[in-house]
Amino acid sequence: KVTVTDPQKELASVTSDEVTITNEDENYHFTMPAKNVTIKVVIATKQYKVEFYANDTLYDTKYVESGKTVEKPETSPTKENETFKYWVEESTGEYDFNDPVTGDLRLDAAFGIYITFNLNGGMGQTPEEMWTNSYTPIKLPTSDGITNGNKVFVGWEDLETKIVYSSGERTLITHSVELFAKWEEPAATYTVEFFVGKTSGVTGTAPETKVVSDGEKITLPANPWIVEGCNFNGWKIKHFVDEDWYDIEGETGKQQGYEYQVKENIRIYATWVDSSITIKYDANGGSGEIADGTGTYGKSIKLSTESFIAPAGKNFVGWSLSKNGQILETNVLDNKVSIIFNSVKNSLVRGEDGNYTLTLFAIWEEVKESIQVSDIEGVWTLGNKTVVISTVIAVKDSYDGWYGSVVGSIIVDNECMSIYDFQGAGYDFDFAAFPKISMSDEYSMEMVSITYKDNQLTVNSDVYTSKTPLNNASKVDFVGEWKRDDTSQVLTIAADKATISSGTVTTFEVIDKYLVIEYGGAYQYLLTKNNNKLEGYYNQNEKAAKAVSFTKVEAVTPEKHMVTVSEGEGYTVNGLVKEGYEEGAKVTFTVTVTDSKKTLASVTSEQVEINGTEGSYNFTMPKENVTITVTLKDVEEEPALPAGDLYNPEVKAEYSSLFGSFTIDKFVYDYENQKIYIWGTIDGKAVEGKEFGFYEYSNSKHYEGPDKELMIYCWEFSIKLGLKIYFAVLSDGRIVFCDNQDVQISDNVYRKA
Secondary structure, X not given: OOOOOOOOEEEEEEEOOOOOOEEEOOEEEOOOOOOOOOOEXXXXXXXXXXXXXXXXXXXXXXXXXXXXXXXXXXXXXXXXXXXXXXXXXXXXXXXXXXXXXXXOEEEEEEEEEEEEEEOOOOEOOOOOOEEEOOOOOEEOOOOOOOEEOEOEEEEEEEOOOOEEEOOOOEEOOOOOEEEEEEEEOOXXXXXXXXXXXXXXXXXXXXXXXXXXXXXXXXXXXXXXOEEOOEEEEEEEEEEEEOOEEEEOOOOOOEOOOOEEEOOOOEEEEEEEEEOEEEEEEEOOOOEOOOOOEEEEOOOOEEOOOOOOEOXXXXXXXXXXXXXOOOOOOEEEEOOEEEEOHHHOHHHOEEOOOOOEEEEEEEEXXXXXXXXXXXXXXXXXXXXOEEEEEEOOOOOOOOOOOOOOOEEEEEEEOOEEEXXXXXXXXXXXXXXXXXXOOEEOOOEEOOOEEEEXXXXXXXXXXXXXXXXXXXXXXXXXXXXXXXXXXXXXXXXEEOOOOEEEOOEOEEEEEEEOOEEEEEEOOOEEEEEEEEOOEEEEEEEEOOOOOEEEEEEEOOOOOOOEEOEEEOOOOOEEEEOOOOOOEEOOOEEEEEEEEOOOOEEEEEEEOOOOOOEEEOOEEEEEOOOOOEEEEEEEEEOOOOOOOOOOOEEEOOOOEEEEOOOOEEEEEEEEEEOOOOEEXXXXXXXXXXXXXXXXXXXXXXXXXXXXXOOOOOOOEEOEEOOOOOOEEEEEEOOOOOEEEEOOOEEEOOOOOXXXX
């Protein structure tokens, strides 16, 4: 562990020329080689990061050495409608750039409303600039001491918005602005005109135009008009500014009797709001109640989600404007089933208050026999027309649940669509297929109607009677990389996944002979395979399908390089691939010494650096052939081992913690003498044939054969904190170390103690 004692410095690196030093949680370690080791510690002056934020967005970043000052950004940030003031630190307010930086720092831009004044041709002392914010009203300067000949000071004007603010009054200003003094000529006469503000459905006559003196007050009259679908919502007053008529601030929604002082030509417009509609529901033979709904004149009528109880033997099929009338067409608006306004407009009843009432009648029909998609699954043909129906749900769009559940797919007119059971709108398996929504004045949906009766399938107006089973094509048939012939787009297909170079694939299914691919939320491919070609149609946002084709990209076989082993005796090398390896591939192999008088000294190569120990090795394949050289050495004579019931010289186990560590290179269990002998290390000290006593656990059994488990508890007190180390020997030759830790056993499998 390396500790930096200088508070102005930080650790830069810990290295050595003799070994590789590894850092784990600021603890450094390495394996001691057979030579002296020099550790190099490099420290550097701390640098802190100063981040400048504007509008909660990172604006600039500077790095400053500890104890030095930071410079302001070269430019000041901006904010809509406001002006930059200074940089602030959250805990201290405005930041002093003379202060030294002692840690990472965040500074935020402070903005405010900055107001200046222009006398606009007037004479006198210009008022001083003002700072404020967007939520606190301020009192603007008065006109005291300011003159402009015989003209009259009206107030302070924002030339961009044309708003004139009164002087001496508290006013809310929400953007930085230069206000100009507004001057007017002495009193004159002005014209007052009245307008209905609508162009159609109007009855009534406008009030007379008036000519009044400057400053004269007028009283607003009663509304003289009736407008279809609207209710009067008061008067608004406009004045003429810069060649157009603009609303006068605060003069909207005024009612009969309101007095207004005229100081310019004005136009007074009637304002309107859409009339409301009360929607009443008639059970028409059913029972129960549905609460009245509300709607707005001119808008689609959103239907209630409640329902009546159907008469015996009947199902609800829709709503009509009369007891036996035609069923109204519905669509989806704001996630609710709706009726287009124009289809009910002529049935609205207007009341004296200007609002309307609409009555809808429930329509019932005899219960239909339920049909499943599996009953009509197959390929239907009619002349040169083909319809494919499958229980596979290939396109499950966002309308699942609004019109019932998606229960299958239909391929018609070069497009794959979802099939809904239509129960959500009160139908009983009256199948319908929907493409995605298209946008017009309101949401609309093109619907394909599917009905089945007497072995005949009707799709819209076409009646199909010939059906054959679906083709048994699968995703595997389309596996490969395919490039679109008219663009650079690439479609890659595996047995369980498809990707595309220009979007995210959301649908990957095969129906009959067709591959259905959807991506990007708005694009669909419907393709069939013809040798090395994919041919079919491309559909974007429900527009007319276009013919499209892909060509299969042939795979390029990469060059492979060979790995050979230098000739030698007393060992075998396993795991190498005879066919060779591609550049960059990971090569793994094992070396086994077969000569009992030899042991492994080294495994090397002149072409690459080989990693690994204890018989298992690997390296990354270069762009050339590689020769592996194996070197053996004589085995050192080992001490004689006591006779034991269980002996495995290949068993390895190790354990390390903050409190102690040990490794086991081999062991002997002497059952007769109830001893265990260990070769390895304990807390870094080598042990060879160290003897351990053991005792039998209360519920364990002695060794009774190859199919029985033997639990022997061996212990050793560590010199560090008195750690007691336990382990268990199993009859299959593995050692499991037990100390309430996750540990590695001889077959490299982790177990919980």
